[in-house]
Amino acid sequence: MATTQELEARKVRGQAIADVESNVRRIDANEYRVKSQSGNGEYQIVSTEVGWYCSCADAITRVLKCKHVWAVELSLELRRRIENSKRVVPLDFQSCLECGSERIMKHGILHNKSGDIQRYSCKDCGKRFTLNLGFEGMRATPKAITSAMQLYFTGESLRNVQKFLRMQGVKVSHVTVLNWIRKYVGIMEKYLEDFTPNVGDTWRTDEMYVKFRGNMKYLFAMMDDETRFRISQMVADHKGTSDVRPMFKESKEIAQKMPKTFISDGANNFHEAYRTEFTDTYGEKPSAVHVRHIRMAGDMNNNKMERQNGEVRDREKTMRGLKNPESPILKGYQIFHNYIRTHEGLEGKTPAEAAGIKVEGQNKWLTIIQNASHVQSLNSEKNDGAKS
Numbered sequence: 001m002a003t004t005q006e007l008e009a010r011k012v013r014g015q016a017i018a019d020v021e022s023n024v025r026r027i028d029a030n031e032y033r034v035k036s037q038s039g040n041g042e043y044q045i046v047s048t049e050v051g052w053y054c055s056c057a058d059a060i061t062r063v064l065k066c067k068h069v070w071a072v073e074l075s076l077e078l079r080r081r082i083e084n085s086k087r088v089v090p091l092d093f094q095s096c097l098e099c100g101s102e103r104i105m106k107h108g109i110l111h112n113k114s115g116d117i118q119r120y121s122c123k124d125c126g127k128r129f130t131l132n133l134g135f136e137g138m139r140a141t142p143k144a145i146t147s148a149m150q151l152y153f154t155g156e157s158l159r160n161v162q163k164f165l166r167m168q169g170v171k172v173s174h175v176t177v178l179n180w181i182r183k184y185v186g187i188m189e190k191y192l193e194d195f196t197p198n199v200g201d202t203w204r205t206d207e208m209y210v211k212f213r214g215n216m217k218y219l220f221a222m223m224d225d226e227t228r229f230r231i232s233q234m235v236a237d238h239k240g241t242s243d244v245r246p247m248f249k250e251s252k253e254i255a256q257k258m259p260k261t262f263i264s265d266g267a268n269n270f271h272e273a274y275r276t277e278f279t280d281t282y283g284e285k286p287s288a289v290h291v292r293h294i295r296m297a298g299d300m301n302n303n304k305m306e307r308q309n310g311e312v313r314d315r316e317k318t319m320r321g322l323k324n325p326e327s328p329i330l331k332g333y334q335i336f337h338n339y340i341r342t343h344e345g346l347e348g349k350t351p352a353e354a355a356g357i358k359v360e361g362q363n364k365w366l367t368i369i370q371n372a373s374h375v376q377s378l379n380s381e382k383n384d385g386a387k388s
Contacts, residue, residue, distance in 0.1 A: 014070025200226030
C-alpha cells in the first residue's frame with residue numbers, strides 16, 4: 001500500500017512530465033505513449049476496463065498508479081479544458097432556435113413601444129420566436145439598451161447616458177438606464193457562471209477601498225496573471241482582518257484548479273486564506289508558492305492588479321460611491337472587464353478570449369444577452385415539463 005506521500009510524489013512527477021507537451025503522445029482515444037525521463041524510449045499506456053495500464057516496471061511489479069499514468073490523466077484534463085473552450089456566437093435567426101430547422105415562416109407582427117417586431121414560427125416544432133429575444137416588452141431597442149451599457153461601463157454617468165439616448169430619440173430617465181443594467185447584468189451573470197476560463201498558474205490578489213453610502217469598505221479581487229481574467233471578487237469591512245477565504249474558494253471552483261504561484265501584499269488574511277484554501281489534494285501543504293511583501297518596482301510587484309483596480313476606481317468616481325455591497329455595478333464591471341473590453345497587453349483580446357472563451361459579433365453585449373436569454377428560456381421549458 002503506497003503512502004500518501006508516495007502518491008503525491010508520483011502525481012508531482014507526472015505533472016512535470018505532462019508540462020512538456022511533447023512528452024505525452026496520443027495514439028488514439030485508448031492508447032498513449034509517454035517518453036521515459038531517462039531518455040530510453042517510451043512507455044505504453046492503454047485504457048482497460050479496470051483503468052489505465054502502463055508498461056513501466058513500477059506499474060507492473062507494484063500494481064500502482066505510476067507517474068506515466070498521472071501524466072496521461074493530467075494531459076487529458078488539460079485537453080478537455082481546451083476542448084471545452086467556449087464560443088459564444090450571435091444567434092442565427094435564419095433557423096429555428098429550438099430544433100435548428102430552416103423551415104421557418106413569418107407569424108404576425110408584434111406592436112412594441114419601440115416599434116413593430118416580426119414574429120416567426122417553425123413548421124417542424126411549432127416554436128415561435130422574435131428577433132428581439134431577451135428584450136421582449138422593453139420600450140427601447142436592443143441597440144439602445146446595449147449602447148447604454150457600453151457607455152456606462154466605459155465611464156459615463158447615468159445622466160450622460162440618458163442625454164446620449166435622448167439625442168438618438170430614446171426618451172428615458174437615468175433610473176431606467178440603471179434598471180436596464182440591473183436586469184441584464186443578472187441575466188448575463190447566471191449564464192456566464194457555467195463557463196470555465198482556462199487561466200494560468202500565477203494568480204494575484206489585492207484590495208481597494210470603496211465607499212458605500214459614505215461608509216468605507218474594501219473590494220477584494222483575484223486575477224489571473226497571464227490572461228488578466230478577473231476570477232472572483234468580494235466586499236468586506238476591513239482590509240487586513242476580513243476573512244477572504246470565500247473568495248479563494250470561489251476562485252478554485254470557477255477556474256477548476258489552483259495556482260502554482262500566488263502574489264499578494266503582506267496582509268495576514270491573504271496568507272491565512274492561502275494556507276487554508278490553496279492546499280494539495282490531501283490538504284496537507286500549500287500547492288502554491290506565496291509571494292508576499294511585493295515591491296512597487298522590480299519583478300515582485302503587483303502593477304497588473306493595481307492597473308485593474310484603477311479601472312474600477314475610475315468607474316467609482318463617476319458614480320460618486322456605490323449604494324450597497326450587493327450592487328450589480330460591481331458584477332457588471334467584472335463582466336465588462338472579462339468579456340467586452342479588449343486589452344493592449346493581450347494583443348487586442350479580451351481576458352475571456354485569452355482564457356479560451358470567445359464572444360463573437362460586433363455587439364458582444366447583445367451576443368451574451370441573447371444567448372443567456374435563450375438558455376434561460378430552454379431551462380424554464382424543461383422545468384415546466386418536469387413539473388407537468
